[in-house]
Amino acid sequence: MAMKIGVEEFKERVGKGINDSFMRGAVAGAQDSMGTRRLSAAEELGNWEDWRSHGEEIRKHVLENLDYYLEQLSDNVAKRGGHVFFASTAEEANDYIRGVVASKNAKKVVKAKSMVTEEIHLNSCLELAGCEVIETDLGEYILQIDDHDPPSHIVVPALHKNKEQIRDVFTDKLGYQKTSKPEELAGHARETLRQDFLTADIGITGCNFAVAETGSFSLVTNEGNADLVTSLPKTQITVMGMERLVPTFEEMEVLVSLLTRSAVGQKLTSYITVLTGPREELDVDGPEEFHLVIVDNGRSKILGTEFQSVLQCIRCAACINVCPVYRHVGGHSYGSIYSGPIGAVLSPLLGGYEDYKELPYASTLCGACTEVCPVKIPLHELLHKHRQEIVEKEGKAPISEKLAMKAFGLGAASPALYKIGSKLAPAAMNPFTNGDKISNGPGPLKAWTEIREFPAPNKERFRDWFNNREKGGNQS
Amino acid sequence: MTGTIQNRESFLNTIASSLGRDRHPGKIERPVWEFQPQKEVLKGATPDQLVEVLKTQCLRIHTSVVVTDQTGLAETLAETVANYGGGPVVTWKDNRFSEWGLDPLFHNEWPEQDIEYYEWDHTKGRENIRQAEKANIGITISEITLAESGTVVLFSDQDKGRTVSFLPKSLIALVPKSSLVPRMTQAAQKMRQMHLEGKQVASCVNFITGPSNSADIELNLVVGVHGPVKATYIIIDDL
Ligand code: SF4
Numbered sequence: 001m002a003m004k005i006g007v008e009e010f011k012e013r014v015g016k017g018i019n020d021s022f023m024r025g026a027v028a029g030a031q032d033s034m035g036t037r038r039l040s041a042a043e044e045l046g047n048w049e050d051w052r053s054h055g056e057e058i059r060k061h062v063l064e065n066l067d068y069y070l071e072q073l074s075d076n077v078a079k080r081g082g083h084v085f086f087a088s089t090a091e092e093a094n095d096y097i098r099g100v101v102a103s104k105n106a107k108k109v110v111k112a113k114s115m116v117t118e119e120i121h122l123n124s125c126l127e128l129a130g131c132e133v134i135e136t137d138l139g140e141y142i143l144q145i146d147d148h149d150p151p152s153h154i155v156v157p158a159l160h161k162n163k164e165q166i167r168d169v170f171t172d173k174l175g176y177q178k179t180s181k182p183e184e185l186a187g188h189a190r191e192t193l194r195q196d197f198l199t200a201d202i203g204i205t206g207c208n209f210a211v212a213e214t215g216s217f218s219l220v221t222n223e224g225n226a227d228l229v230t231s232l233p234k235t236q237i238t239v240m241g242m243e244r245l246v247p248t249f250e251e252m253e254v255l256v257s258l259l260t261r262s263a264v265g266q267k268l269t270s271y272i273t274v275l276t277g278p279r280e281e282l283d284v285d286g287p288e289e290f291h292l293v294i295v296d297n298g299r300s301k302i303l304g305t306e307f308q309s310v311l312q313c314i315r316c317a318a319c320i321n322v323c324p325v326y327r328h329v330g331g332h333s334y335g336s337i338y339s340g341p342i343g344a345v346l347s348p349l350l351g352g353y354e355d356y357k358e359l360p361y362a363s364t365l366c367g368a369c370t371e372v373c374p375v376k377i378p379l380h381e382l383l384h385k386h387r388q389e390i391v392e393k394e395g396k397a398p399i400s401e402k403l404a405m406k407a408f409g410l411g412a413a414s415p416a417l418y419k420i421g422s423k424l425a426p427a428a429m430n431p432f433t434n435g436d437k438i439s440n441g442p443g444p445l446k447a448w449t450e451i452r453e454f455p456a457p458n459k460e461r462f463r464d465w466f467n468n469r470e471k472g473g474n475q476s
Numbered sequence: 477m478t479g480t481i482q483n484r485e486s487f488l489n490t491i492a493s494s495l496g497r498d499r500h501p502g503k504i505e506r507p508v509w510e511f512q513p514q515k516e517v518l519k520g521a522t523p524d525q526l527v528e529v530l531k532t533q534c535l536r537i538h539t540s541v542v543v544t545d546q547t548g549l550a551e552t553l554a555e556t557v558a559n560y561g562g563g564p565v566v567t568w569k570d571n572r573f574s575e576w577g578l579d580p581l582f583h584n585e586w587p588e589q590d591i592e593y594y595e596w597d598h599t600k601g602r603e604n605i606r607q608a609e610k611a612n613i614g615i616t617i618s619e620i621t622l623a624e625s626g627t628v629v630l631f632s633d634q635d636k637g638r639t640v641s642f643l644p645k646s647l648i649a650l651v652p653k654s655s656l657v658p659r660m661t662q663a664a665q666k667m668r669q670m671h672l673e674g675k676q677v678a679s680c681v682n683f684i685t686g687p688s689n690s691a692d693i694e695l696n697l698v699v700g701v702h703g704p705v706k707a708t709y710i711i712i713d714d715l
Contacts, residue, residue: 030695048514054511061507067488068500078479080679086487096482139692156692162693184703193702198609214671224642224688224703231638231680232605242491247506249536253664254514264691267533267625268660271703272683274667277479279679282634284596284604286679290479296487303494345516465598 004355006151014333014362017428026159027330032056034277034321037265038372045261050285053444055258056376058251059422060311062243063303069212070294070449076215080277083171085131092118097122097237098129100291104235106131106201110193112219112226113137115315116241116295117217119350122204123148133204134196136146136225138189139440142166145173152339154330155263157318160330165178193260203287207240208314209255210292214246217292229277238275242294243311245358249274255314258374261315274416298350306385310345312375317342321378334359341379350384357398360386374418488529498554504708517624518658521655523715526623527655533626534709538699550581558706560646563591566611569635570699576712578637598634598686605627618651620666622708624659627685628709631678638680647687647704651711 043047062069074084086279087093091263102111109131111117123133123144134143139157143149146169148213151157158166164178170176174192178184205226210217217238219226229329230236246252260266279286302311320340333338336347336356344363348356369379391397482532518529527543534541544552553602557565563586572715573582586593594607608614616636618628620631628649641647657663662682671677688703 026694033695045517046514050511054509054513057507057509064499065496065504067491068504070491071484071488071500074484078481081477081479083479084481084484086481086483088483088487088490092483115620136702137692138690140541142692158692159695163696166693182696182698185693186690186698190701194506194530194609197702216677223690223701225701227638227682227701233640236497240486241607249664249668250661253660256661257514266685268622268627268683268685270537270685270688272627272660272685274677274681276679279632280634282598283632283637283679284598284601284634285638286632294487296490300490300494303491304496308502351489356640363653370645424630455626 002220005335006330011121011337012099014329015297018421026162029184030153030156030319031323032158033038034109034263034265034317035143038262038318039265040193041267043260043263043348051254052257052374052376055314056256057376058246058254059314059375060309062246063308063311063370064245066303069247070242072212073210073215073245074292074294076213077277077290077292078215080215080293082277084294086291086294086296088296090295093120093239093293093297094122094125094293096293097239097291098125098439100235100237101129101131101202106235107432108196109133109202109204110137110196110200110229111140111203112205112206112221112229112231114142114239115337116206117204117239118151118240119241120295120297122239125245134193136229138186138222138223138225140337141189141193145169150332151337152319153320154315154338154340154342155320160332192422193327197228197232200229202237203233204231204234204237204239204249207238207244207292208259209252210240210245211247211249211252211274212245214276216249216252218256219271219273220256220269222264222266223270224271227271228275230273230287231285234287235289236278237292237293239293240294242299255375259314259316262314262318262372262374268279268362274327281393292307302349305346306350307382309377310342310349310382312377313346314375315342315344318374322368322372323363324366329362333362341383342377342408345377345379345382353390353393357390357394360384361397381386450463497626502671514659514661517602517661521623523653523656523659525659527653528655529623529712530621530626530709530711531678533624534686537626538689538707539626539686540706540708541711543707543711546576549576549650549710549712550578552710553578553615553650554581554585556648557586557591559650560613560708561708562589562612563593563613564607565591565613565615566608566644567596567615568617568637568640569596570617572617572650572658575709596637596640598637604637608643611644612648613648614640614642615650616641618649618709619656620657620686621651621655622640622659622663622683623656623686626709627683629663630682630684630698631681632680633678641669641682641684642703643672644697646705646706646708647684648686648710649706651709652714653711654714657681 085096102235142158153159167180207217208220278290323340324339325373344359367380620629687707688701690701691701
């Protein structure tokens with residue numbers, strides 16, 4: 001299936017990840033800095049738990065009434081002059097988009113970062129059709145010019161690369177002659193891409209949240225690339241996973257706030273852009289033609305199952321940023337564009353157990369992910385459910401947790417690893433000891449202690465621990 | 477013109493059947509939510525308090541803030557433009573600039589100082605984009621301003637080109653003090669209200685929070701990627 005990256009087997013991918021020391025340092029650094037920023041952004045609000053509960057109630061309500069809201073959304077998009085295509089599969093989505101590209105005789109497409117277009121492998125499909133496709137998010141751009149290196153993190157896709165490697169790629173592929181300073185690298189990308197924005201025939205974006213009541217959708221970025229993608233080309237195509245919508249602007253606002261705080265610890269990112277239909281008749285910028293492609297690609301099979309709550313996901317990566325296993329092995333080890341805890345739950349659902357049955361075992365079930373998830377998806381419980389289903393289907397576990405962890409170079413789920421997980425989680429916001437329970441089931445600590453008898457983590461606060469801990473990714 | 481909708485019925489039927497029921501027959505009322513924490517943020521803050529919150533937040537988002545009143549506006553704006561290295565300057569076409577007494581600056585002073593000035597003119601088509609692209613500074617007006625996050629909110633229309641705030645190297649946003657609200661919650665409520673009153677929501681609403689930036693290279697913050705490299709908000713005391 002399309003979202004798969006690489007052809008290597010689980011163990012080879014993991015081996016590579018573990019031996020990449022820059023990557024491991026980068027991942028650890030990212031987890032620490034993003035974890036800390038998220039934590040302070042959340043703490044600042046004071047009532048973070050209410051925010052999470054509100055996020056959860058909104059997402060649940062939408063999923064339970066998804067057909068209604070999608071109908072309303074599509075009616076309202078059409079009312080404003082946009083075209084809506086419902087695609088059951090990746091192929092249907094790609095075919096439709098290829099058709100639009102062909103009808104415009106388009107040669108150049110600029111894109112803003114979008115997980116769902118990665119999932120359906122849209123780029124290679126358009127390239128096969130003879131169209132140049134340019135990713136404009138800086139991280140995605142770096143990966144693309146490096147012969148399509150796959151992303152390793154859903155918010156910071158080129159996290160596994162250091163600046164020297166990036167400079168080398170720029171030198172090789174773009175004739176770049178300056179230093180490896182991030183400012184200079186970014187400056188070069190700005191200049192190069194500016195010309196692409198101005199000459200592209202079509203702009204393609206993903207969608208953070210669509211708004212059913214008005215037929216609008218929002219894009220959340222820091223770089224401003226999505227704004228140029230949606231204001232300069234004459235035709236715009238927006239691709240959304242079918243679950244990414246909310247009833248009205250008021251719910252959109254709440255989810256945007258949860259997303260920016262959880263993803264990057266910002267109150268809002270630099271650009272939140274809310275678009276409705278194509279441009280008005282006398283407008284100069286903005287697309288003349290707007291297409292919205294709504295993608296199922298396996299999602300409807302998750303609805304109505306025990307795994308439905310995974311569709312609440314708003315792709316903030318907070319779960320990835322606290323995951324001790326991700327910290328150790330990096331994003332590529334998951335063999336899917338969706339990595340970390342969300343990837344370990346979602347990839348087997350969208351891609352099948354055949355390719356991803358090891359992932360649910362590549363987890364300590366420490367529950368750190370569940371604690372930070374801004375829409376309260378019980379991630380570690382879903383991982384546990386996967387294990388049960390796999391055992392039921394196959395009669396046995398494909399790999400024991402011990403072996404999976406060993407493959408991850410972790411030894412059998414060590415208490416030290418568990419400690420890291422629980423401390424990357426916002427211990428300060430949701431102390432283990434105050435009796436707070438995740439409402440969907442037993443608290444993480446309980447889940448853990450039922451399986452293992454490990455000492456309860458001490459109450460050292462995340463920040464103290466952060467300040468004292470050694471740098472780098474070693475933790476055994 | 478109404479757009480097309482393709483493949484909808486079977487797609488939505490599949491969803492309903494996964495959910496174990498028939499398709500929704502009627503309208504679903506928006507639920508009364510149990511949690512509403514967003515409404516508590518900066519509740520009851522006065523305009524002056526909101527200005528202070530905005531200023532503090534702007535320190536974190538690499539954005540300068542200047543407070544002035546209508547009489548001081550022209551001078552403040554001239555200074556800010558000079559500090560950013562002068563023209564070319566591009567602005568929306570908006571009566572408020574005249575009302576705030578900026579005509580002499582735009583039409584006399586700047587030309588005298590060889591500061592190129594271009595006002596958005598939809599009849600000139602793509603020429604507007606060429607002008608915005610070569611501009612050093614873009615000037616826009618915030619319709620709603622979010623104190624908590626330091627955000628200006630812009631609504632596009634034929635006279636208010638989207639690219640004025642994206643293509644130039646620097647952005648100057650004029651912020652009427654009366655446009656300040658606690659946070660995005662109030663902006664969302666206003667937008668929804670407009671819609672419910674039958675007014676069409678602008679095809680592009682931009683929430684802009686400081687200059688563009690990226691942390692994609694080793695998580696180092698680089699300010700100024702595709703959009704503006706610098707940003708200043710000029711708060712106009714109109715209360
Ligand atoms: S599962 Fe939750 S924490 Fe993870 S990316 Fe999705 S919303 Fe964020």
